[in-house]
Amino acid sequence: MRIYTTRSRTTEEFVPLSPGEVRMYVCGVTVYDLCHIGHARSAIVFDVLQRYLRAKGYRVTFVKNFTDIDDKIINRAEAEGQAPHEISERYIAEFRADMAAIGVAVPDIEPKATEHIPEMIRLIERLVVDGFAYVVDGDVYFEVRRFPEYGRLSGKNLDDLLAGARVDVDERKRDPRDFALWKSSKPGEPAWPSPWGSGRPGWHIECSAMAMRYLGESFDLHGGGEDLVFPHHECEIAQSEAATGKAFVRTWVHNGFVNFASEKMSKSLGNVLTIKDIARKYPADALRLWFLNTHYRHPIEYSEERLAENARALERFQVLITDVLGIESRAFFDVPLPAKFGDSPPWVTALMALGNREPVRTYVAVAARRFEEAMDDDLSTPEARAALFGLARELDAYRRDGGDARAFASGVRALVALGRALGLFTELPEQAGPSPEVERLVAERGEARKRRDFKRSDELRAQIQGLGWTVEDTPAGPRLTRRTR
RNA sequence: GGCGGCGUACCCAAGUGGUUAAGGGAGCGGACUGCAAAUCCGUUAUGCGGCGGUUCGAAUCCGCCCGCCGCCUCCA
Structure with a gap:
């Protein structure tokens, strides 16, 4: 498998440090407000990566943090007259609900910054002792000059950053580019005791400390939105590698933005659309299908029309699955993908128990290979x-041409298995929904059609539609689906 | 100013040196249907922002130009 890594700006063969095992860390959200679809994209990109790695047979340890102490949280708490931890806990709960709504799997470990202060302090102490960091009035800064590699990830020239026009000049820093590892606290702010006095951690140090805590001093993959390349990930590399003397991360992965009217979606521009806004109107798989259509490193422009299109496209799959659910149980779909699924006739054979000449075998094998x-x-x-x-x-064509029903079902099952490697189809279409009343109307409509009383039949179809179900006539009988159209 | 990305059909979007330029949505024609829906078949880019160049061969490489966007500050 090949993955583009920001550090070399090339696509490289992905080779885990420990064979068969992938340790990955993704920067989570700062929990001070609701998440927007930009967060959704990042979450889905890494959810897809994580699922695909597992589908490939890797044992994955996936860590995604919560930044639950930060200026924005403090400001929000002050504005709302609440404690900072009340704000962060509230938005952590919202985040979890949002992720569930868009089908993003829960990471293996979700550390909170505030629960790892000791780890951060120990890391900062190492940096101070080794001369990479210095203390001023209860603040601790990382001295960028001491780490020659600083700027490599983001492709920046240190000189260009010097006294940067947009960097606040703090007279107490030895160099304007130095960044805070620890900040002394003002009265009333959340604070933890430290060797440098009461204070709180700088933003970057938390990810280094928590990643090392759960994944070790060197691990395989670190991800986040492309805006985190600089300064956040640049700083993480500096402080981590300075402290340990080891390579911090092998592969740096960054996803592109969601734009809105050709502009970056951000709170300061006031053009955010929350995940809740989307999840209310469109199925999780429609959102995912839309994101999947654009390469993860490219920007994508939000438009409600795109979502509607993908909701429409999703129906193609849902119809297939719904029809198989008419003859098979839901458990029928719970089959794993083999590690080498694109080149695995045994899997195809076992899965379908079909003859060599069964065309569905070929369809699946070819599609699986192309997919992988x-x-x-x-x-x-x-x-x-x-x-x-x-x-x-x-x-669809196979079925239309009178193909074997079992082979068809097995083919759909393989389709679902492939889709699940991307996080699609984790929720099968609603099936056990029709009320007795709907079922009665469907039966009555069947009778009416038998009598060729089409006027009555159409009335009943309208009634059923009014109850939220669409009834379609197929050669195999009526197909009932919960659909909006 | 420094660094990076993008411009492909009606819309979205893959493809980045070599078969007839993926796929989705939409439109159109046909099949099927009591009518629909779903589905299938056919169809919609002799051309990939523009102009030059390299090459047997370029959407893909090089040069110039035009347009759009991101990072360099908190930010997915």
């Missing part, structure tokens, strides 16, 4: 997505 090759190439989800649509069309 795409994903192995720096997560080319647009191509992987296309493989899914291609397989869906072949299965």
Whole structure:
């Protein structure tokens, strides 16, 4: 598998430090407000990566933090007359609800900054002792000059950053580029005791401390939005590698932004759309399908029309799954993907127990191979997505041409298994929903059609529609789906 | 100013040196249907921002130009 890493700006073969095991860390959110779809994209990008790695057979340890102490949280707390921890806890709960709503799996470990202050202090102490950091009036700064590699990740020239026009000049710092590891606290602010007096951690140190705590001093992959490249990840590398003398992270992965009307979506521009806004109107898989259509490193422009299109496209899969659910149980779909699924006739054979000449076998094998090759190439989800649509069309055509029902079901099951490697189809279409009344109307409509009383039949269809269900007539009988149209 | 990205059909979006330029949405024609829906088949870019160049061959490499965006400050 090949992944683009920001540090070298090239796509490199991804080789975990420990064979078969991937340790990854992703910068989570600062919990002071609701999450917007930009956060959703980042969460989904790394959710896809994490799921795909597991599908490939890696044992994955996925850590994603909460930044629960920060100026913005303190300001918000003050504005609302609440304690900072009340604000952060509230938005952590909102975050969890949002992630569940968009089908993002819970990471293995979700550390909070405030619960790792001792680890941060120990790390800062190491840096002070080794001369990489200095203390001024209860603040501790990392001395950038001491770390020659500073700027490499983001491709910045140290001189260009010097006395940067937009960097606040603090007379007490030895160099304007130096960044805070520890900040002394003002009265009334949250504070922890430290060797340098009462204070709180700087932003960057928390990720280094928590990543090392759970993943070790060197680990495989670190991710986040592209805006974190500088200064956040640059600083993480500096402080971590200065402290340990070891390479901190092998692969740096950064996702592109969600833009709004061609502009970056951000709170300061006032053009944010929250995850709740989206989740209310569109299924999680529609959102995911939309993101999957654009490579993760490219910017993507939000438009409600795009979401509607993808909701529409999603129905192609849902119809297939719904029809299989008519003859198979939901557990039928719970099959794992083999580690090498694109080149695995045994899996295809076992999965379908079909003859060599069964075309569905070929459809699945070809699609799985195309899918895996795409994903192995720096997560080319647009191509992987296309493989899914291609397989869906072949299965539809196969069925239409009178193919074997079991083979068809097995093909759909394989489609679902592939999709699940991307986090799609984790929730199967609603099935056990129709009320007795709807069922009665459907039955009555069937009778009316038998009598060729189409006027009555159409009235009943309208009634059923009014109750939130769409009834379609297929050769196999009526298909009932919960749909908006 | 420094660094980086983008411009492909009606819309979105892959592809980054070599078969007939993925896929989705939308439109159109046809099949199927009591009518629909779903689905299938066909169809919509001799051309990939513009102009030059390299090459047997370029959307893909080089040069110039035009337009758009991001980072350099908290930020997914």
